Amino acid sequence: MQFIMTRRAMTRSLATLALIGTALSGLPGAALAQTSLRLAVPDPIGSSVGRAATRFSELVEEKTDGEVTVEVFPDGVLFGGDQNAAINQLGAGSLDGLILASSVYASFEPRMNAISLPYLFSDYDQLQSYLAGEPGDELMASLDRLGVKGLGFFLRTFRNVTTRDTAITTAEDFDGVTLRTPNNALFVSLFEALGANPTPMAFSEVYSALQLGAIDGQENPVEVPLNNKFAEVQGQLNMTQHVADSFLLALSNGAWERIPEEQREAVQEAADEMIEAHNSEEIAAEQDIITQLQEQGMQVNQFADGELARVQEIARGIYPQFEEQIGAEFMQKSLDFVQQ
CATH class of the missing domain: 3.40.190.170 (Bacterial extracellular solute-binding protein, family 7)
Structure with missing residues (x-):
């Protein structure tokens, strides 16, 4: 008898909690993010790429009203520091997102080597134009066969x-x-x-x-x-x-598809805004470094x-x-x- 009463009590409690949860979900700010993504970066959180990832995360949350969130994992912890393995994991969907140098992607997509042809670019304006122009678009499209959705290139200073x-x-x-x-x-x-x-x-x-x-x-x-x-x-x-080199901000195709369709434009806008600000800051910071x-x-x-x-x-x-x-x-x- 005691066992039956406990089950009934538990059932009533669970039903009550469900009702409370339903009620709370209608309150402003109470809903949890619909999509949560994990973004891996190879360097410390205070590095250039770490700061870029953090800014992207902030912009995604802002532009999607919290419906999409991005958690940044620095120091290569999600891929054991093996950058080639990271690209394989991204393509397989075991990583949601990744920021990594284009020179690493060259092992998987040889056209990426064009960015790093020695002394190809005379200055940063030329490099930025290349990455944002038709050549950069073609390189971005080449990621499709890897199962990767590229959101944008952003520059690194020359090596x-x-x-x-x-x-x-x-x-x-x-x-x-x-x-x-x-x-x-x-x-x-x-x-x-x-x-x-x-x-x-x-x-x-x-x-x-x-x-x-x-x-x-x-x-x-x-x-x-x-x-x-x-x-x-x-x-x-x-x-x-x-x-020259660049960083590439990318998501797995699976992660991109998990983002509600009506929020994908906002996520892309967050990437574009981060990249524009990052490029200016990166160039300005070089002499200080x-x-x-x-x-x-x-x-x-x-x-x-x-x-x-x-x-x-x-x-x-x-x-x-x-x-x-x-x-x-x-x-x-x-x-x-x-x-x-």
Whole structure:
């Protein structure tokens, strides 16, 4: 008898809770978000990409009146720091969203390598126009076959080489320098052509390798050595500006389809607004970051007169190696775009 009474009491309680829940759902602000997404980024939350992700999250919540929310997970925690694995997970739908460099996507979509052709872009205006223009649209569309919905490219500042002791001011200064590069054939070919010893390595291993002297240096936009305290193990910041790169904000197709159709335009607007603001801030912050690295003890080096042109000539000599991989038509489209 006691058991029957308890079941009845429980039934009445559950019914009461259901009624209360139904009533509360009609109150302003009481409804939970209809769609909650998890966005993975490879770097700390205070980094450039972390701040961009946070701003995107804020804008999505604002523009959808809270019906769509985005939770940011920094430091690669959702994909174990393996960036290639992250793209596989995104395409499979086990990641909702991801911000990652276009140079990593190049392992899955070779046309992405066009962005990183060395010394393709003369300045940031040209890079932004490319990413927002017809070439960028074609690259974005290429993600469909991976099961990925691209929301937009946003720029990174040009990549530069840091070294422990070697100041790079001439083409010959690359000779014999062991540099960590991404696991990307274009980067490897570039530094081989310049006479360096490129060493592909997971980024999570770079600080230790620099500290132990297993490698002499690395190459990245200047915010990377700042955020990762490379000034502790690197003495030279060489303003080579050899390669452009960009970040790509993307969702899995499954995550995109979970967003109510009437809210998708708002999510895209959030991405567009974040990208426009981020690009301006990123360019403006570059010199401040260089100053901070100087204050931390790094020496900033520029190419000597005439040396940039020599390095550019050597670097552009690798273009034919990647024509078949990128596709002759898309490579020519890219070259024509920057020569307009």
